[in-house]
Amino acid sequence: MALKILAVDDSKTIRMIVKKAFKAYDCKVLEAADGKEGLETASREKPDLIVLDITMPVMSGPEMLTELKKDPALKEIPVIMLTAESGKENVVQILKMGVKDYIVKPFKGAQLIERVTKVVTLESKQKEDEDTSKKYFSTVEDVQILALPQKLDRPVSVDIERHFKSKVEEMVSSGIKKFILDMSKVGGTNVTLIKLIIMVIQTCRQASIGIRIVGTAALSEELKGFAETSEITVDLSIEDAKGAL
Amino acid sequence: MSDINAVDLRGFISGAMTEVFDTMLSMDIEPADGGEQADVDGERIVGSVGFAGKAVGSVNIQVNEAFARSITAAMLGMEEDEIEGDEEVHDAIGELSNMVGGDLKSRLCDGGLDCELSIPSIITGSDFRTEIKGWERHERLIFRHQEQFALVDVYMKTNG
Numbered sequence: 001m002a003l004k005i006l007a008v009d010d011s012k013t014i015r016m017i018v019k020k021a022f023k024a025y026d027c028k029v030l031e032a033a034d035g036k037e038g039l040e041t042a043s044r045e046k047p048d049l050i051v052l053d054i055t056m057p058v059m060s061g062p063e064m065l066t067e068l069k070k071d072p073a074l075k076e077i078p079v080i081m082l083t084a085e086s087g088k089e090n091v092v093q094i095l096k097m098g099v100k101d102y103i104v105k106p107f108k109g110a111q112l113i114e115r116v117t118k119v120v121t122l123e124s125k126q127k128e129d130e131d132t133s134k135k136y137f138s139t140v141e142d143v144q145i146l147a148l149p150q151k152l153d154r155p156v157s158v159d160i161e162r163h164f165k166s167k168v169e170e171m172v173s174s175g176i177k178k179f180i181l182d183m184s185k186v187g188g189t190n191v192t193l194i195k196l197i198i199m200v201i202q203t204c205r206q207a208s209i210g211i212r213i214v215g216t217a218a219l220s221e222e223l224k225g226f227a228e229t230s231e232i233t234v235d236l237s238i239e240d241a242k243g244a245l
Numbered sequence: 246m247s248d249i250n251a252v253d254l255r256g257f258i259s260g261a262m263t264e265v266f267d268t269m270l271s272m273d274i275e276p277a278d279g280g281e282q283a284d285v286d287g288e289r290i291v292g293s294v295g296f297a298g299k300a301v302g303s304v305n306i307q308v309n310e311a312f313a314r315s316i317t318a319a320m321l322g323m324e325e326d327e328i329e330g331d332e333e334v335h336d337a338i339g340e341l342s343n344m345v346g347g348d349l350k351s352r353l354c355d356g357g358l359d360c361e362l363s364i365p366s367i368i369t370g371s372d373f374r375t376e377i378k379g380w381e382r383h384e385r386l387i388f389r390h391q392e393q394f395a396l397v398d399v400y401m402k403t404n405g
Binding site for chain 1: 264265268269302310320321322323324325326332333336337339340343344345346348350351352354355359362363364
């Protein structure tokens with residue numbers, strides 16, 4: 001069962017960074033914007049761990065922690081404090097509050113995960129990883145196909161890029177030399193898409209893999225509007241692309 | 246260090262800015278000698294945090310809109326065209342000032358100038374200036390990342 005992590009911080013930016021840090025793990029990250037909201041969410045959801053900011057409006061982190069410790073149903077939930085203040089007195093005060101650990105901002109997601117794994121056991125999303133790979137990649141005869149989804153945002157692109165690199169390694173070791181980037185479902189261009197296309201083309205070329213791109217006529221026109229992709233030839237069907245490889 | 250004139254404000258702010266940009270944004274910044282207010286032009290965003298106690302003051306980080314969007318995208322690990330709106334940008338700049346202000350506050354406390362930090366606030370606009378009145382110290386530092394500038398003002402005085 002997925003672990004529940006509650007991120008309590010008035011900054012949406014920090015909550016997003018925390019959420020991203022846990023993305024590779026089997027966790028459900030809940031969010032609260034202040035201590036009061038945090039207490040309500042903790043009572044309702046009984047999280048396995050709370051990542052708690054100190055300075056917040058409405059109810060601060062220390063105030064929330066005090067309330068948490070008074071509640072027999074919540075007092076055992078481990079808490080990791082996030083603080084922008086690394087001063088000696090501040091650190092001593094935090095540790096006296098009965099928290100499991102603390103992290104001083106600025107921090108990297110990896111540092112947060114390192115601290116969290118000392119408190120709870122995180123499971124990687126391996127199965128989901130395999131499913132994601134199957135969602136985008138398929139092999140037809142001697143051709144590896146990457147079919148991009150309709151909407152390509154940064155997290156999806158990062159995910160695809162990670163799988164793509166291991167697919168290329170598999171292709172090289174198994175002798176597959178043909179690759180099709182199928183963009184026929186893509187709804188429109190954006191910077192993330194352009195960067196992904198360039199990365200795929202360059203990686204294939206470096207690995208001596210033949211690559212063709214499939215897309216609609218409208219997408220082909222849009223790609224001409226970007227300097228990086230203006231020279232790319234787009235095939236209108238997988239069959240056309242296979243024939244050209 | 247309980248005398249505020251002995252506080253190495255420039256050193257503390259430089260260290261904090263460099264660390265925050267490196268850790269949270271993976272961006273290199275360097276002090277820009279000779280930089281001026283004019284380097285941060287157009288629509289500007291100022292993230293501020295105050296501190297109050299034995300020492301009173303504020304840390305204000307000012308960037309233009311374009312740099313603010315670059316900072317936000319880097320902090321959130323996304324492309325600039327994925328930023329949903331001003332709220333995200335303001336939150337990221339507020340958090341930036343919170344981290345830099347938090348570092349300074351910690352150093353002041355460690356040096357005997359105990360104080361508390363406020364939550365961050367944001368000012369936006371293109372036609373405003375800050376008047377310096379009644380502060381015992383004011384330091385202005387300018388940092389450069391490629392062709393973008395961040396201007397940091399720190400105001401400070403002893404309480405009472």
